[in-house]
Each structure stands twice: as structure tokens, then as C-alpha cells.
Amino acid sequence: MEYVSPEGLRLDGRRPMEMRQIRAEVGAVSKADGSAVFEMGNTKVIAAVYGPREVQNRSQQLNDQALVRCEYTMSNFSTGDRMRRPKGDRRSTEISLVIRQTMEACILTHLMPRSQIDIFVQVLQADGGTRSACINAATLALADAGIPMSDLVTSCSAGYLNSTPLLDLNYVEDSAGGPDVTVGILPKLDKVTLLQMDAKLPIDTFENVMQLATEGCKAIANYIREVLQENTKQLESRRGT
Amino acid sequence: MLQSKSFVRKTKQGKVVKVVREHYLRDDIYCGASICQVCDSTGARLSPDASTILILDTNVVLNQIDLLENPAINEVVILSVVLEEVKNKNLSVYNRLRGLCGNALRKFFVFSNEYHKDTYIKAMVGESPNDRNDRAIRVAAQWYQKHLGSATRVLLITNDRENKRKATEEGIIAETVESYVKSLGQPDLLDLLVQPAAGDVSMEDAEDMRPSKKKVIYSEHKPMSEITSGLHRGIYHQGKLRVNRYNPFEAYVGSESIGDEIIIYGRSNMNRVFDGDIVAVELLPRDQWHEEKSLSIVDDDEDEDDNVHLAPSSADDAPRTTNIVQASSADSTSAPSRPTGRVVGIIKRNWHSYCGSLEPMPMPAGNGGIAHALFVSKDRRVPKIRIQTRQLGNLLDKRIIVAVDSWDCLSRYPSGHYVRTIGQIGDRDTESEVVLIENDIDSRPFSSQVLGCLPPIPWSVSTDDLANPNRQDLRHIRVFSVDPPGCRDIDDALHCTLLPSGNFEVGVHIADVTNFVHPGTPLDDEATQRGTSVYLVERRIDMLPKPLTEDICSLRADVERLAFSVIWEMTPEAEIISTRYTKSVIKSCAALSYVEAQARMDDSRFNDPLTTDLRNMNTLAKIMRQRRIEKGALTLASAEVKFQIDTETHDPLDIGMYQIREANQMVEEFMLAANISVAEKILKQFPVCSLLRRHPSPTREMLEPLLRTAAAVGLSLDVSSSKALADSLDHAVGDDPYFNKLIRILATRCMTQAVYFCSGDLSPPEYHHYGLAAPLYTHFTSPIRRYADVVVHRLLAAALGLCKLPTIFQDRPQLTNIADNLNYRHRNAQMASRASVELHTLIYFRNRPVDTEARIVKIRSNGFIVFVPKFGIEGPVYLTARSEKGSGEWTVDEQQQKVKKADGSVSYSVLQTVHVHLEVVEPQPNRPKLQLTLI
Numbered sequence A: 001m002e003y004v005s006p007e008g009l010r011l012d013g014r015r016p017m018e019m020r021q022i023r024a025e026v027g028a029v030s031k032a033d034g035s036a037v038f039e040m041g042n043t044k045v046i047a048a049v050y051g052p053r054e055v056q057n058r059s060q061q062l063n064d065q066a067l068v069r070c071e072y073t074m075s076n077f078s079t080g081d082r083m084r085r086p087k088g089d090r091r092s093t094e095i096s097l098v099i100r101q102t103m104e105a106c107i108l109t110h111l112m113p114r115s116q117i118d119i120f121v122q123v124l125q126a127d128g129g130t131r132s133a134c135i136n137a138a139t140l141a142l143a144d145a146g147i148p149m150s151d152l153v154t155s156c157s158a159g160y161l162n163s164t165p166l167l168d169l170n171y172v173e174d175s176a177g178g179p180d181v182t183v184g185i186l187p188k189l190d191k192v193t194l195l196q197m198d199a200k201l202p203i204d205t206f207e208n209v210m211q212l213a214t215e216g217c218k219a220i221a222n223y224i225r226e227v228l229q230e231n232t233k234q235l236e237s238r239r240g241t
Numbered sequence B: 001m002l003q004s005k006s007f008v009r010k011t012k013q014g015k016v017v018k019v020v021r022e023h024y025l026r027d028d029i030y031c032g033a034s035i036c037q038v039c040d041s042t043g044a045r046l047s048p049d050a051s052t053i054l055i056l057d058t059n060v061v062l063n064q065i066d067l068l069e070n071p072a073i074n075e076v077v078i079l080s081v082v083l084e085e086v087k088n089k090n091l092s093v094y095n096r097l098r099g100l101c102g103n104a105l106r107k108f109f110v111f112s113n114e115y116h117k118d119t120y121i122k123a124m125v126g127e128s129p130n131d132r133n134d135r136a137i138r139v140a141a142q143w144y145q146k147h148l149g150s151a152t153r154v155l156l157i158t159n160d161r162e163n164k165r166k167a168t169e170e171g172i173i174a175e176t177v178e179s180y181v182k183s184l185g186q187p188d189l190l191d192l193l194v195q196p197a198a199g200d201v202s203m204e205d206a207e208d209m210r211p212s213k214k215k216v217i218y219s220e221h222k223p224m225s226e227i228t229s230g231l232h233r234g235i236y237h238q239g240k241l242r243v244n245r246y247n248p249f250e251a252y253v254g255s256e257s258i259g260d261e262i263i264i265y266g267r268s269n270m271n272r273v274f275d276g277d278i279v280a281v282e283l284l285p286r287d288q289w290h291e292e293k294s295l296s297i298v299d300d301d302e303d304e305d306d307n308v309h310l311a312p313s314s315a316d317d318a319p320r321t322t323n324i325v326q327a328s329s330a331d332s333t334s335a336p337s338r339p340t341g342r343v344v345g346i347i348k349r350n351w352h353s354y355c356g357s358l359e360p361m362p363m364p365a366g367n368g369g370i371a372h373a374l375f376v377s378k379d380r381r382v383p384k385i386r387i388q389t390r391q392l393g394n395l396l397d398k399r400i401i402v403a404v405d406s407w408d409c410l411s412r413y414p415s416g417h418y419v420r421t422i423g424q425i426g427d428r429d430t431e432s433e434v435v436l437i438e439n440d441i442d443s444r445p446f447s448s449q450v451l452g453c454l455p456p457i458p459w460s461v462s463t464d465d466l467a468n469p470n471r472q473d474l475r476h477i478r479v480f481s482v483d484p485p486g487c488r489d490i491d492d493a494l495h496c497t498l499l500p501s502g503n504f505e506v507g508v509h510i511a512d513v514t515n516f517v518h519p520g521t522p523l524d525d526e527a528t529q530r531g532t533s534v535y536l537v538e539r540r541i542d543m544l545p546k547p548l549t550e551d552i553c554s555l556r557a558d559v560e561r562l563a564f565s566v567i568w569e570m571t572p573e574a575e576i577i578s579t580r581y582t583k584s585v586i587k588s589c590a591a592l593s594y595v596e597a598q599a600r601m602d603d604s605r606f607n608d609p610l611t612t613d614l615r616n617m618n619t620l621a622k623i624m625r626q627r628r629i630e631k632g633a634l635t636l637a638s639a640e641v642k643f644q645i646d647t648e649t650h651d652p653l654d655i656g657m658y659q660i661r662e663a664n665q666m667v668e669e670f671m672l673a674a675n676i677s678v679a680e681k682i683l684k685q686f687p688v689c690s691l692l693r694r695h696p697s698p699t700r701e702m703l704e705p706l707l708r709t710a711a712a713v714g715l716s717l718d719v720s721s722s723k724a725l726a727d728s729l730d731h732a733v734g735d736d737p738y739f740n741k742l743i744r745i746l747a748t749r750c751m752t753q754a755v756y757f758c759s760g761d762l763s764p765p766e767y768h769h770y771g772l773a774a775p776l777y778t779h780f781t782s783p784i785r786r787y788a789d790v791v792v793h794r795l796l797a798a799a800l801g802l803c804k805l806p807t808i809f810q811d812r813p814q815l816t817n818i819a820d821n822l823n824y825r826h827r828n829a830q831m832a833s834r835a836s837v838e839l840h841t842l843i844y845f846r847n848r849p850v851d852t853e854a855r856i857v858k859i860r861s862n863g864f865i866v867f868v869p870k871f872g873i874e875g876p877v878y879l880t881a882r883s884e885k886g887s888g889e890w891t892v893d894e895q896q897q898k899v900k901k902a903d904g905s906v907s908y909s910v911l912q913t914v915h916v917h918l919e920v921v922e923p924q925p926n927r928p929k930l931q932l933t934l935i
């Protein structure tokens, strides 16, 4: 299958190094302490954050840091076939864990001992790259909730098809079965906090692909920062200062 | 790098399941004209002085690809919507079109109209995808005209009447292919045009020239919907159709749904199929399953004349189940009848272009020089093809290439069009090229990218190579090579040293090709594709470029070369005590020919160390060979012929059987041993991704012809195992000395050939190599001329930890693909060699009619097939003229394999020696052929 034409265009008209259109909105769920919607092309994810609050299950309470919990779900209507999804299947458990670990790495949990932070992420529409979109949405929601973080963690994926590294795979490209590298970085600290790949790649190719994904993360970080600044300005104007 | 802001986003929507896909439209897609002031012209392909730019409709590309490949067609814009449609409809045309677009010499530009913000269109309500695409083409044409201004004429070429009308209405200049080609003023181009089918704009001058009797010859193919439901309900069976190479009116469809092969007999049941088509077949009622066989022979009025050809060397070369004698006399109760069917529809055509010549015909009078001729392919499986030509006089004595366009049920033959001329019929170079084309052999010179991968010449072993701890320095060892005379690509060398313990150290040193051919390089890709070197009588088509094969890798005498060595310690009884494998540096002390080596061994006056080594090796080899034979390895025989070629004219001077000497067998024995040792090593290390070679045991059915022949002369063969067969072959001694060899030759041609496979695809018992009676076998010893050996070298190097295993080995389907391609290339290379020998046999006998001895190998109703041992050919000898086939004068005795004259005065039986006269006759002008007649 030809995923990149000799003219250098992908199936949806992007060039290999181009990301899909991204859009973010802060404060979509008014009841939550913080929330956000994040879109990468047709992938649409909503995240809500509750906390820091009292630990519900006392036995889980940590005395030196906050407890971070994460629940990932996919809505029944998120894919074309609209099937009922069991809760807590292996894939969601795994993604929940990945998101929790990634977010934990940037939340300053030691500032909030004996408390609990809940992150709920739901995929509204899936078109490849849901993992990255979830992390980006969670970051925004955490920032919206005012939870102290060392940096804004952002994530982006890249793949390798037709001997070309491709940024931000959509569903069709993702289904090609090629390698898909998901990277999460702390852009200011320039640290990698998440790196996943479920295929084999020669090491030199892998470096190129990962480099591309990292570039993508940085671009997303810039955008997220803009969104947050815009949001803060609006809050300011609403408050009338 | 983020340009998403400048995108306009639109969505396309799918059908049953709602699929939403993003579709980004761009403003950075350029027109490809180098004169354009607006666009970035770095990727431009259209020349600055182009006054006309062609935009092609999909149907034009699909039907007229042969025309497009002609250099006269240039300044073409291919729209991405067209590319996409072509890709969905015909992948091979798509690949050819892509080839054109990628060819720097041609001016074809791909315009991604579907992603351009001004040329993308959305389907209107109620508009069919076809209409939408036609509109997209017109919109793009309009955009081009506007974009380039009036100085350039944008011409839409379409054969779709509706599209042409709409285009004209919208102010686009549109023409049909025919009128455009005519306007070019090159009448020869018109031959390349495909005859229009119904619904297209008809050519003004093309009144139907098909036979006037418009009667339906074939039954209509079922529509696709009916086929799908038929397959579903199990009344039709789908499969790939194979036409019998020796009888074009017999075909087989391997059907998974009934788990057996369905046989299809006769022209009307085959219903316009081509070899390789995917078809839907309906089974005939069971009572019609057998008698069809005799029908098939009556049915074909075409000359099914068996030509004199090279004797087959394996079952793959021989006709399958076409034994006319057997067919006419077999009673249907004893033989298990095989399912017989008829083709009801064609799911996928396997049409491509074919090599051949026109059937001789008189020049037509008048008619503007347009003639309708019948094309006869070299490949007998292909039916005759009707073509239209304006250069008949030119083409009659030429080998030409013709492509098939259509075949409706009213015409006896498919219609097609002329593609190109190869050369004069009978001319050696032309015929050799035909051989290459027919067997899909790439004989083009290596590209500059490939040559760029070669190390600089002159090359010599570097200090780095010597310092490499993984490379053992074996230069002090007395290594030598034994090859056919004049061999320049020496890929193996040997040594044999007597150890103090009384044992022998025996080494097989193979050219270290993988030291120069690295995975993923253009050189490696090319070699993967070629798969093997091809040996024709007068030339060799190399798998690797000459500097590698004849110099850098060739283990020539007195130069230091890199090698990959297998070294054994052996007892004087040839028992292997230990085996080691290493990369090495060697310096061969002598490159001997078989004759030289043999002469040294035989001549007791020679007592130098080298000769002693040779004698020791020969002793070991004989023991190994004996042991192999005891285990059941078959000593088979084939009738290989050798030509002596005039160095100046390349014409054959002499012809004779290839003589096998002890020295050949000695080298062969050690190569077998090395291959087996390497197979064991790589399989141990890589149980699922090793490339091995297996030889399937022949089934009883395959050996049937051999058993029948043997029974007729009172010989019973035990075929229960290779050991049993080997023993009974040993005991098959007749009155004359040649009898045993003849039986072995007949046995050999009953067996299929060995094949490469990926170890993960089969279970260990299936790895067996029947002919060698070896549980494991692979190819390691000829990496210069076989790609399989290159793969095995890499596996062995990885098994020894010398390098990493290339990534393709982690991907089993890909490895299976490589094995399949190697088998395909191998088979083709062999067929090409055989065809080349046949061609040279014909050239040789052109002026040298000869009387010779022949052996009858098969009895037929009107004569018999003889095998001429001296020249390795076989062919029919007719007792009665072919027109009075089966007139009753001769009768066939199936049991005795005998043909008798009615009055009993004369009889011929199988394996009998007869004297024949061999000469080249020319029954039709320019169609010489060999003919055998009884003296």
C-alpha cells in the first residue's frame, strides 16, 4: 500500500512532516476543577480533573505525596462501528496507566501530601493518536485545575511507512501495522517522560522517527501554552482587572 | 513545520459505515511547467517550449498505455484522480504509468489535483463517483488553461463521448486519442492504439473487420454479482487457472473449495481464459468427467504439432497427463476420474504482452494499408491474437510484442495491438532476446546507482581485512579451485591437508560476496530481483556486476581474496570429526579445469603436493559419495548438451553431450557437504527464518510414466522410497550399455525440482531433500551467481555472531516472498537456458542435416516420440501422415507400449533403438523447425 505518494503527499493530503490540525479548549466541564477538550484532526478527547481533594479510600493514602488516579474510557460512538465497550478492558487499563505515569512525572505531588487527584479522560472521536491526545488534554485540564506541575507534558506520535518517517499518524496510517512511536516530553526541561513503540525498527531509523515525534511534541507545547495564556487573559478580563 | 493553519479542511464521507476522513487542501502544489511565473519550478517536468500540454482521461491511460510508453507522446500531465482510478482498476498499468512519471527522459508530470485548493471538487448530490471524477478532470484542465494562459494549449484527451461533449461545452479543447495520434503524422503510432470497445467514440475509419459470420462462439461470462453469489452458494469455484504448457486446450484450476484441481478441457469450456487468470468454474455433471479427454483432441483444429524440443530434465519441463495413448484406451472405471468443469466467469485477468510473430498471410489489397493479422505467441498457452496493422509487410518476418485488449464472445480470437518489434525471426540475437523477454529476465546493464555500490577497482585485500579478528588468515594454506574450462567467476575453492594425527583437514572456501553486497543497498536490491545469473549458450546475464563476479569476488589463482570457509576435520574414512566456519583470506595456488584436475590425478608421473591433495580429496569424495548412495541418494541422469561456440560469430560449431568426470563429482561432493553443514548450523541458530532447499518426494502418480515404460520392457521398479528406487535403478541393467542411463533419464524427468523455502513455513519432516536423501539442505556455495547463497551467507555470518541479522529476517512473510521469487527466477533461468540451447540446436542443424540413433520413449497412435541421446533432444516421429491420424493402419498396444502395423509386419516398442534423419525444414516461410523422420 502506498501511504506516501511519489509526490510526497500522504493519503489525507499532508506532507510527511506535517501534523493534523490541532484545536484545544479549556473549561469544557463546569463541575470539574479543571477540564479541557483537545482535538488532533478527527481525534477528539475530553479530560476532566478533580482535586486535589481528600483521599476517598483511606488505605491508599500516601503520607509524603498526592495520590494520582486516572481513568481512560472510549465512548461508544467514538469509532465508526459504534459498539458497546466493556469498561476496564486491557487496552484501557494500559492506557490509563500510561497517562497516570506520564502525568505523575510532571505533577509536583510532594506539595500535596495525603490528597488525591483524579484525571478522567474520554475519547469522543477516535482517528489515530488517541494516546497522545489524551495526554495533551490531561495536561491542559491539570493546568486549568491549577495543580502545580514542573512543566507542561505534551505528547505526539510518529510512524514509519514506505521508508518515510511520518508525523502524527491518523487511523488509516496507524492501521498499516507499521511502527508507531509515541513520545511524551517535558519541553522546558527537555526530558522524555514517555516512549512507546509496538514494532521493530532499526536503531538509526528509530532515532529519526523519535526526533520527528519530539519536534511534534514541541509544536504542541507551543500551542498549548498559547491556549493557556489566552485562557488566562479571558479570566483576567472577566474578573475586570 | 506546522502548516496546519493554512489548510482548508474538508471531509469526505463514506457509505455504509460512516467513515470520516480528513482531507487537507493545499496551496503548495505546483503546475509543473517550467515557464510558469507563479509556481515553484524546482520539480517542473514540462519543457519550456511546450505549446501543447496533454491531460489524459482515465480510460485513455488504462487502454493506451503502450501508446503512452512510446517516446512520441510527451508533455503530459497526469492528474492524481486519474492515477487513483488507474491504480484501483489495473495495478500493472499503474506501475507502468508510475514508471513513465519517474523516467527523467520523459516529460510526464503528476499534478495532485485532489489536494489542490482550487481543483478539488466535492461530489454533488446524486452524482456518481465516475461522473465526479470526470468533472474533476475537466476542472483541472480548465485550471491549467487559466493558469498557463493562452500561449499554451491545454488538450484533454478522452475517449469517453460524454466527457468530451461536456468538456467542449465548458470551453476545454478535447480530442480523442485517435484524432490526436493522427494529428501527429506518424502512422506507425496508430498500430499501438487499442481497438475501441463499444461505448467509446468509434474510430471513423474502423468498420468492423471481424469475421462476417457474427455467431456466438463462446458462452457469455456471468456478471460479477452472479459469480459472487455462486461462489457463496458453492456452485462455482474460484481459483487461479493454469494452462497446460503442452496442450493449450487443457487447463487446471486449483480450487480450495473442493480441495482438488479441476480440469477444464477444450476451447468452449475454457471460455476465453488466459493462463494465470483468476476464474470462476462450474463443475460439469459427474458422468461427463472422463470422456471429455478424448473430446479435447478432436475439438482442437489448430495444429497441435509437437515440435522437436530439448529433452525434459525434470517433471516441471514435461507435459502433464497428456498421454494420448493413455487417454484413448483408458477405461473410465479403473482410473479415478478427476473433477472436470467449465469456466463461467473471469474474476481477474492476467493479460500482459506476449512475444511472437504474425501468422504468414498475403498482403491485403487496398484498404489504406490496414491489415488484420493473427499473432501467434511463442508461448503455446496463449491463443492467437487478432491485431490490426498498417505495416504488415514490415512485420511478417519479425518477432514482435503484442498486448491483448479484449475478447468478446463473438470472436474466436482475442483482439490486441502491436507494441514493438524485437527483430528478424531466426536471427540469433532476436531469438535470444525473445527467450529473455518470455522468461521475464532483466538483461539491462546495471544502473549507475548499482555500480556506485562497488568498491573501487583495482581492489586488493586491505590491512583492515587482515587485522579483522573475525577473519582468519589462510593465505599459507594450499588452496586451489576446480571449475569448468574458461570459468571466470570462480566462487569456490578447496584445500585438503594431511594432519599429524593422520586425519585430513578439508576446507571449502566460498567467495565472500556479502562483504561487498550489503543489505538495503541498490546493489542488493538489484541482486534480490535478479535472483540468479542466467546462462545462455552464447552469453551470461549476471546477477552481480562484472567487477565483482570476475574480479573482486572471483577466487582466482595467485591473488589474495576474501572467503567464507567451512573447514572440517575428517578421518581417512571421511567421517567428519569437527566442523568450523570462518571468514578468511585465502590465496589460491591454482585454478584448474576439470580436465586438468582429472589429468593430474590420472597421471602417475605427477607427484607434486597439489596432485597429492587432489588424490586425497578424490578418495574422500568417493567414500562420501558411496555413503550418500547407500543412504538412498539418487544418481539421476540428464541429457545435458554442450555447444562449442565460435568466438567470432557466436554460432554453434559443435554439439555434444556434457561429459562428467570424476573431478566434477569430487568438487560436487564437497559442495554438497558444505551446503549440508551450513544448513545444519543456520537452522540450529534460526529455526524459523532459515532459507533452506527441499526436494519433495515424487508421488506415485508422477512416477507412473516411468513405471509403465519399465513394465513394458519387463522391468519392475520399487518406488516406495528413494532408497528403494535407487536400488532398483542400480539393478536396471539391460542388454545394451546405454539402457541404465536411459532409465535414469526417464526417472529424472518424472521428478519435480528442488525448491527454496523459509524454514518457518514448513515442519521439519518436510525439509527433506529426496534426491540427495538429506534431511537438510541449502545453497551456500555459489553466492556470485545465486542470491539464495547470499541470503545463506548472511544467516551464517549472523549465526556466528559476526554481524547482525538483517531486519528482513524478522519478517517471515517477506522472507517467504524472497524464497518464492528465488524459485520463480530460478525456474525462469532454467527455462531460458533450455530455450537458448534449443535455439542453438536449431541454428546448428540449419546447414547440417544428420542421421543418428534415437530411442523411442513414448508410443503414440500415429507414431512415437524419440529421444536423441547425442543431442539431448526429443520429438515426434510420424508413421502416418498427420492428416490421416489414426487411419487404422497402425494399432497401439498399451500393455506392451508398442505400435504395430495392421498386418503385423512391422512394430515399434518403447526404448527400442531406431535410426532417424534430423534436418531443419521450413514448412512456412521464416518458420524453420527441426524435423525427425524414420530411415
Ligand SMILES: [Zn+2]
Binding pocket: B030, B031, B032, B033, B036, B037, B038, B039, B147
Ligand atoms: Zn504554475
